[in-house]
Amino acid sequence: SSGINAEYGGAGPLTKYKRALYCDDHVHEVYSSGEVAERLAHIILPLFDPSFPTPAPIETYEIPKLVKPKTVFAILPGGYHYLHVARPQPLVDLETAMLDPNYGRELITGDKDSGYFRLHLNQYHSVETVTCLAKSAFDVSNICQLYGLHQQFMNSLEERFDSGLISDFFAYFKEPWSLLLYHDRFSELRSEIMELLCQPNQPGEESLSEKVCQMVDEDLTVEEKTKTALLQEYSTSLAKTAVENRLFSYLSYNKYHLPHYAGQNMA
Numbered sequence: 579s580s581g582i583n584a585e586y587g588g589a590g591p592l593t594k595y596k597r598a599l600y601c602d603d604h605v606h607e608v609y610s611s612g613e614v615a616e617r618l619a620h621i622i623l624p625l626f627d628p629s630f631p632t633p634a635p636i637e638t639y640e641i642p643k644l645v646k647p648k649t650v651f652a653i654l655p656g657g658y659h660y661l662h663v664a665r666p667q668p669l670v671d672l673e674t675a676m677l678d679p680n681y682g683r684e685l686i687t688g689d690k691d692s693g694y695f696r697l698h699l700n701q702y703h704s705v706e707t708v709t710c711l712a713k714s715a716f717d718v719s720n721i722c723q724l725y726g727l728h729q730q731f732m733n734s735l736e737e738r739f740d741s742g743l744i745s746d747f748f749a750y751f752k753e754p755w756s757l758l759l760y761h762d763r764f765s766e767l768r769s770e771i772m773e774l775l776c777q778p779n780q781p782g783e784e785s786l787s788e789k790v791c792q793m794v795d796e797d798l799t800v801e802e803k804t805k806t807a808l809l810q811e812y813s814t815s816l817a818k819t820a821v822e823n824r825l826f827s828y829l830s831y832n833k834y835h836l837p838h839y840a841g842q843n844m845a
Contacts, residue, residue, distance in 0.1 A: 590614065593605075604668065608668060609644040609648060609666040610644065613645075613646040614644065617642060617644070645666070647663050647665060647722075647726070648664050649663050657713060658690070658711055659714070659715055659716060661709070661711075661718055662708070662709050663709075663724075680701040682698060682700040682702075683698075683699055684698055687744065687750075688712075690711055693712040695747035703736065704729070705724050705727050706725075708722070719760075720751070723759055723764075724751070727759065732751075755838070763832070785817075826842035
């Protein structure tokens with residue numbers, strides 16, 4: 579089979595892409611099975627239900643882009659609960675991966691007896707891998723929501739960890755401040771805020787988002803004085819007011835689910 583393909587409709591770990599694509603490492607086994615099934619369903623459903631929208635055709639030499647994390651959960655012998663959430667990519671051993679200068683860093687608390695919790699942050703300081711092993715059960719759904727988040731969303735995670743303020747990630751991610759991370763519309767809020775940051779102050783001007791992207795393209799390491807200048811520009815921009823208003827609106831609308839956060843009248 580040729581994987582997710584309009585002609586064959588094959589998907590799953592027993593399929594592979596055509597040799598002409600030269601992508602033997604991109605097997606469906608390393609991707610989210612739910613996302614693979616969803617993509618296949620979007621191709622098959624129009625054949626049975628004409629009212630279902632027909633997906634855009636996949637180019638002959640195009641590999642479908644699959645981005646959701648690969649999640650593995652199991653209860654192992656001895657009663658251990660194991661969870662691994664990782665970016666979909668060709669399989670490579672950990673030692674080889676850590677040799678990459680852009681690998682990032684690991685943050686680890688506990689061990690197999692007290693509860694092992696490992697976070698891998700990539701070079702952009704976002705969560706790329708989560709690994710947990712514990713005797714007692716933990717909230718798998720909530721922990722999976724950490725994937726892809728920048729460390730600043732997690733209450734300045736790196737600064738607190740490096741200062742020795744975090745000894746147990748299981749306890750840390752149960753604290754009241756973290757409730758927002760697990761809310762079902764938090765990803766939508768982040769997307770809406772990103773859209774606001776992409777809007778310029780005046781027509782024809784570069785937005786803050788465009789300026790940051792341009793700087794990162796030139797050099798991934800941004801000087802402190804440049805960061806200060808960007809923060810100063812943000813503090814006086816229309817985007818800051820729009821972001822704050824959107825955040826307070828979100829908290830007000832979801833106050834019954836997120837009672838631990840201060841509203842606009844208290845901030």
